[in-house]
Amino acid sequence: MSLTYLFQGFGTLFSQEPRIAISRVVLIFLGIFLVYLGKKGTLEPLIMIPMGFGMASVNAGVLFLSATKTGTLFIDPLVTDTNGLMSILQIDFLQPIYTFAFSNSLIACLVFMGIGAISDVGNLLRFPFTSMLIALFAELGTIATFPIATALGLNYGEAAAISIVGTADGPMVLFSSLMLAPKLFVPITVIAYLYLSLTYGGYPFLIRLMIPKEIRGIAVKVSKRSDITSGQKIAFDIIGCVILCLLFSVAAPLFLSFFLGNAIKESGMTKYTQMIEDGFLYGATFFLGLMLGVLCEASTIMNPKVLILLLLGMLALLLSGIGGIIGGYVVYLINGKKFNPTIGIAGVSCIPSTAKIAQHEVVAINKRAVIIQFAMGASICGVITSAIITGIYVSMIPLL
Amino acid sequence: MKEVFFAMEIYLLAFVISLVMAFFISGMLWFTRFISREKVIIKEIKEERKEASI
Numbered sequence: 001m002s003l004t005y006l007f008q009g010f011g012t013l014f015s016q017e018p019r020i021a022i023s024r025v026v027l028i029f030l031g032i033f034l035v036y037l038g039k040k041g042t043l044e045p046l047i048m049i050p051m052g053f054g055m056a057s058v059n060a061g062v063l064f065l066s067a068t069k070t071g072t073l074f075i076d077p078l079v080t081d082t083n084g085l086m087s088i089l090q091i092d093f094l095q096p097i098y099t100f101a102f103s104n105s106l107i108a109c110l111v112f113m114g115i116g117a118i119s120d121v122g123n124l125l126r127f128p129f130t131s132m133l134i135a136l137f138a139e140l141g142t143i144a145t146f147p148i149a150t151a152l153g154l155n156y157g158e159a160a161a162i163s164i165v166g167t168a169d170g171p172m173v174l175f176s177s178l179m180l181a182p183k184l185f186v187p188i189t190v191i192a193y194l195y196l197s198l199t200y201g202g203y204p205f206l207i208r209l210m211i212p213k214e215i216r217g218i219a220v221k222v223s224k225r226s227d228i229t230s231g232q233k234i235a236f237d238i239i240g241c242v243i244l245c246l247l248f249s250v251a252a253p254l255f256l257s258f259f260l261g262n263a264i265k266e267s268g269m270t271k272y273t274q275m276i277e278d279g280f281l282y283g284a285t286f287f288l289g290l291m292l293g294v295l296c297e298a299s300t301i302m303n304p305k306v307l308i309l310l311l312l313g314m315l316a317l318l319l320s321g322i323g324g325i326i327g328g329y330v331v332y333l334i335n336g337k338k339f340n341p342t343i344g345i346a347g348v349s350c351i352p353s354t355a356k357i358a359q360h361e362v363v364a365i366n367k368r369a370v371i372i373q374f375a376m377g378a379s380i381c382g383v384i385t386s387a388i389i390t391g392i393y394v395s396m397i398p399l400l
Numbered sequence: 401m402k403e404v405f406f407a408m409e410i411y412l413l414a415f416v417i418s419l420v421m422a423f424f425i426s427g428m429l430w431f432t433r434f435i436s437r438e439k440v441i442i443k444e445i446k447e448e449r450k451e452a453s454i
Contacts, residue, residue, distance in 0.1 A: 128425040132418045136411075143411045147403035159403075232432050236425060243424075247417065384421070389414045396410070 008063040012070045016062075023298035024059040031056030031293065043197035046282075047170075047289040051193070054293020062297075074294045077103075077186070094294055102291050105178055107284045108171035109257040114281025115171070115351055115383065116261025117273055121236060122228040123377030124384075130331055130339075130374065131347075135381035137327025138347030141166025141320030142389050149312050154305065156400055157181045158188075160393040162309050165192045166316030167386035168199060168350040174288075175254055179394050186295045187306045191313040193292060200353055203321055203345055207361045210325045211341055215332070217366030218340040220374055230266040237263040240384075248391025255387060320348045324378075346375035349382025 004011030013021045031052040038048030058074050065071040075094045079085050089095050101107050124131050142163050149159035157180035164176045165188070173192040177185035207216070241259035245252040264272045295301075328344020342362050346355040355375035362369045 125425055125429060128422040132422040136415055136418055139411070139414065143407045146407045146410075150403045156403075228429075229432075232429060235428060235432070239424070239428070240421065243421075381418075385414060385418050388417050389410065392410050392413055396406075400406070 005064065009060050012062040012064065015064075016070060020298050020302065023302055024062065027059040027296055027298055027301075028056045031059070031296075034293075042201070043194070044200075046285050047193050047292075048197060050286055050289035051190075051293035051296075054290045055296045056293075058294045058297050072297065074297075075291075077295055077300060094291065097287055098291060101287070103178065105175045105253060107288050107291070108174040108178075109253050110280045110284035111171045111288065112254055112257040113261035113276055114284065116258040116263075117265045117276040117281070119258075119262055119265075119351060119380050119383070120376060121233050121262055121266075121380055123373050124380045125228045125232060125236060127374060127377045128381075131377040131381035132385070133331060134324060134327040134344050134347035134378040135349070135385040136347075137330065137344065138320050138324035138349070138378075138382055139166065139385055139389055140323025140326070141316035141318065142386070144319050145312055145316040148315065149308075152308050152312070154308065154312075155181075156397050158184055158305070160397050161185070161188050162191075162312045163316055164386075164390055164393065165195065165313040166320040167382070167389065168196055168317060168320060168348045168354070169383060169386045170196055170288075172254070172386050172390050175251070176390050176394060179250065180397055184303065184305060184309070186292075187301055187303060187309050188313075190292050190296060190301075191309055193289075195313050195317050196350055196353075199317060199321075199348070199350055200357065202317075203348075203354065203357050204361055206318075206321045207325065207342055207345055207357070210322070211328075213365055216340070216342050216362060217369060218332075218338070219366060219369035220338065220340050220343075220371055222373065230268070233266045234263050237266070244384075244387065244391070248388070248395055250394045251387055251391035254390070258383065258387070317348075321345060324348050324354075340369070340371050340374075343371050343374045343378055346378040347382045349379055349386050351379050351383060352376065354382075355379045 004014065013024065031054070034043065034048045034052030034055065037043040038045035038052060058072055061072055061074070062070050063072065073092055075092050075098050076088045077098060079088050085099065089099065145163040145166055146159050149162055150156065154162065161173070161177040161181040161184065164173050167173070170193055174185070174189050177188040181188060237259040241255050244255045261276055264276060324344040324347040325341060326344065327347055328339070328341030332339045332341045340362060342358050346358045348354045355372060358375040359372045362371050
């Protein structure tokens with residue numbers, strides 16, 4: 001027996017196209033590197049450790065399925081016909097999760113429900129106009145990247161999907177790329193999650209670059225008439241959910257998930273809240289990371305558009321950060337220079353990372369300044385404006 | 401150029417919807433506060449009448 005057939009992971013490296021074989025080796029090392037960065041805390045470990053493991057294993061565990069065909073026992077995202085799918089479901093161990101939970105956005109919705117359950121819309125209800133204005137400015141990347149992407153040769157669906165990276169909202173990117181660019185959803189979602197992990201490292205530099213120290217330390221006064229009851233929050237959840245579902249039916253699963261998660265938390269059903277936070281959110285995040293890693297098989301991800309997507313994803317997040325800070329400056333000027341523009345970065349809806357970054361940067365200058373409630377309001381508003389823009393893209397792109 | 405206008409159109413639409421939502425939130429809060437204030441006033445009036453009848 002040939003050693004090539006005995007150790008098939010190695011053997012397939014020599015029988016595949018050199019381009020694919022080299023990519024496999026690179027992706028194995030990239031997977032190991034992601035696990036290292038996750039463990040070190042440079043990137044988000046909740047996503048990066050399962051993703052790194054998945055990426056390294058799927059590219060190592062390639063075997064001969066027949067004399068001429070290679071593949072894995074993990075997943076086949078490209079299978080379309082029903083008979084083929086039924087066979088694959090009985091062979092590939094992650095195929096049931098991919099087919100029944102990933103490709104129909106169930107995982108994205110569960111993550112979104114978890115985000116709803118950990119969010120406090122009270123901050124948004126206290127400062128609705130300020131929060132909305134900042135969140136709208138923080139969508140600059142989501143809007144401005146679209147024409148740039150089409151100019152670089154992407155079709156409208158692909159351009160919109162990569163632009164949504166500017167919302168800094170992982171489930172939203174997953175949902176929209178599945179809807180608008182199913183052929184590119186793997187690279188787009190992987191890029192989005194990689195960059196979202198990097199925002200924690202990059203945005204503080206953007207804040208320091210754009211906001212001088214004396215302005216960064218401004219403490220914002222909070223008015224006393226700001227008690228929001230749980231009844232008011234639930235009323236907002238249900239009415240907001242119905243209105244947004246009426247406006248953008250295609251994004252209705254996302255709206256339902258977010259507002260339901262929040263309403264459950266506010267209604268004091270602790271058992272449900274615990275189930276959503278500990279079960280749904282962490283379970284879905286784990287499988288999301290693992291699936292993204294497993295989908296990074298060299299033959300699936302090899303696409304000449306990936307380089308363009310890497311550039312556009314970074315541009316979208318950078319522009320959104322700049323837009324958010326500009327929004328912070330606008331509110332600063334409207335409020336007679338009594339508002340801290342650093343809060344603007346929280347409009348980029350990477351909950352709760354961007355709000356924490358804003359508070360951290362402000363405290364570094366002025367230890368008494370607490371801006372987290374404004375920042376969380378802007379962040380939650382960012383989720384809502386992101387969902388609105390995603391809904392508009394998903395509804396309008398097929399009509400073009 | 402067509403894509404730039406399309407992007408601007410999307411932004412304008414999102415801006416209007418978000419602004420309407422902000423107005424809706426303010427209106428809802430005002431309404432609930434108004435209702436609870438009225439409830440307190442009605443309760444006080446009822447108590448005063450009760451005391452007066454005694």
